[in-house]
Amino acid sequence: MISRANHVPLSPLTFLSRARHAFGGKVAVVDGDATEVTFSELATDCDMMAGALRASGIRAGDRVAVLDLNSRWLLAAHFGVPGSGGALVALNTRLAPQEYLDILMHSRARVLLLSAALAHALGVTDARDLPVEQVVMLPGPGTDLAGALSYQEWLTGADGHGLQPPDDEDAMIAVNYTSGTTGRPKGVVYTHRGAYLNAVSVALEFQLSADSWYLWTLPMFHCNGWSLVWGATAVGATHVCLPSFDADGALELAGRYPVTHLCGAPIVLSELARAGSQRGFAAGRPIRAAVGGAPPTRQTIAAVQRMGFHVTHLYGLTETYGPSLVCEYQPGWADLPAGDLAERLSRQGVPTVSVADVRVADRHLRPVRADGATPGEILVRSNTIAAGYLDDREATEEAFRGGWFHTGDLGVMHPDGYIELTDRSKDVIISGGENIASVEVEKVLAAHPDVTEVAVVAVPHPRWGERPVAFVATTGNPVTGQELIDFARARLAHFKAPDAVYFEPLPKTSTGKIQKHLLRLRAREHGTAGSGRPGAEAPGTSP
Structure with missing residues (x-):
């Protein structure tokens, strides 16, 4: 028998309700x-935000945009906005003014909650020039925008009803805009x-718990912080806000507070190292x-291990709410030399707990060997698509054809069931009819x-169609392009080595x-x- 007694709509709003009480x-x-x-x-902040949004006219499904750095207010918006019935549009903090306008118009956001520290990024001096009905300035230092309400002034109109859970668990909670690496x-x-x-x-x-201190080295706007805005709150962990990533600032916070967890792209790990x-x-x-993303280099893994970090490699996309594969550690991995461990960690792994099924498939959607x-x-x-x-x-419809979400990523399945990403389908380099995986x-x-x-x-080539070239950042030690090309040729089929x-x-x-x-x-x-055969020309560029 299904009734209100045994079927309650699932919503992260219940995590905050529990945390408030526990x-x-x-x-x-x-x-x-x-x-x-x-x-x-925090729960009171969210109640007030939800009530003020409803008083501003927000109804079920309306979008509310927020432009803020990692802060208590952006965290609160992840509960306050959906608790009003609206859907959160957490804006990337590094866009161009036109990109903000495009997203605000496309999402049809009715209200914009704006950090004064980022008001200049919108490229306007008056809130009435933005395609929203209302702009509210969040607390904090920075420049106010003409025509915007102050946060405290705005809260005075709150309806007093606080967070209200959805009637339908399939209601929209957020709209996240892809980072735009390809368009x-x-x-x-x-x-x-x-x-x-x-x-x-x-x-x-x-492995988060009430004893965890989570350091926000990942932007909260990115896939809603890989769902950790909600996940860390669910277990009563403490959020330590780093407004935007800075390696020295992150290590300072990790020394000042009992930080136990952090996340980020590979550059975060290498900068921390x-x-x-x-x-x-x-x-x-x-x-x-x-x-998440490309696997860390063995040098980075070795460096952060010496610092006391335990690295977990994840894979996911905006469309999968963040992580969907995890490179689960197996017994004995922790004792491996850095090079061998890096090889294990280069694989994206197995499905996360919430993912029903992952397949590496051919063009007919059949599993490959x-x-x-x-x-x-x-x-x-998955239920998390x-x-x-x-x-x-x-x-x-194109992304969901055949009853699967098509990631656009190419990979292989290992005999032990671990998946390894080999390339983005659009990043395959076809040289003389041969496929070269850039990864x-x-x-x-x-x-x-x-x-x-x-x-x-890939770079166009008059004879081979395409050839690979490499863009490289180094430690600063002297190294030439020719040395790196020779290094690759010694480890790959020669036609796969970069030409420059x-x-x-x-x-x-x-x-x-x-x-x-x-x-x-x-x-x-x-x-x-x-114009020679693949790999013949090697015009390396010295630093």
Whole structure:
């Protein structure tokens, strides 16, 4: 028998309700100015925000945008906005003014909650020039925007009813815009049910508890902090806010507070390793560091291990609420040499707790052989797949064809069931009819002791169609492009080695993803790599 007694809509809002009762006097948030906020105070903030939004006219399904750095207010918005019936649009803090306008218009956000520290980024001097009905300035230092309400003034109109859970667990809780590494961002729709399930999953995978102190080195706007805004709250962990990532600032907070967990892109880990080496940092307690995206280099893993970090490699997309695969540690891995451990961690792993099924499939959606060599597209089926793309039925149907979510990522299935990402389907380089996986070349170059970051892209070639070239960041020790090309040729089929190496900064999104579409443009500006057979020309560029 199904009734209200045994079927309650799933929503992360219940996590805050529980935390208020179980951990009311416990520190929930340490804000960027060191202000400490208890769970009881955080819940009150969320109640007031929800009531003020409803008083502003927000109704079920209306979008509310927030532009803020990692703070108590952005955390509160993850409960206050959906608790009003609205859906949160947490804006990337590093966009151009036109991109903000595009997202505000596409999402049809009615209210914008704005940090004064970021008001200048919108490119306007008057709130009435923005495509929203109301702009509210969040507490904190910065420049006010003409025509905007102050937060305290706005709260005076709150309806007094606080957080209200949804009647339908499939109601929209958030719209997250993809980071735009390959084109115009799309609005990815999250539901209360999906957010609830993924939050529980990441809390379990990351071994969070009421004793945990989670350091926000990951932007909260990115996949709602991989659902950790909700997951850490669910278990009563303490949020330590780092407004925006800074390695020295992160290590300072990790020394001041009993930090146990942090997350980020590979650049976060490598920057922490660099800063930690300079400072002689050693964690006072073990710190679990989850890294998403490309696997960390063996040098980075070795460095952070010496600092007291335990690295977990994750894989996911905006469309999967963040993590959907995890490289689960097996007995004995912790005792492996750094190089062997890095090889294990280079695999994206197995499904997380909340994911029903993952498949590496051929073009007919059939599983490929689990031999660690046969490539296919990574497909996911889960309750933690987004509901689709906002106002884009065609893109939604294409992504969900055949009853699977198509990630667009290529990988292999190993005999032990671990999946390894080999490339983005759009990043395959086809040279003389042969496929070259850019990730494979990147992994080889990243193994060079003087390479800290690398990205490999295609450049047009008059004879071979495409050839790979590499963009590299180094430790600063002298190394030439020719040396790196020879290093790759010694470890790969010669046609896979890059024809040129450029020592240039790697452009990234605010979440640390390398923007390969920009590197492709740079590669074209540098010119084609030569006219001989693949690998014959090697015009390395010295730093």
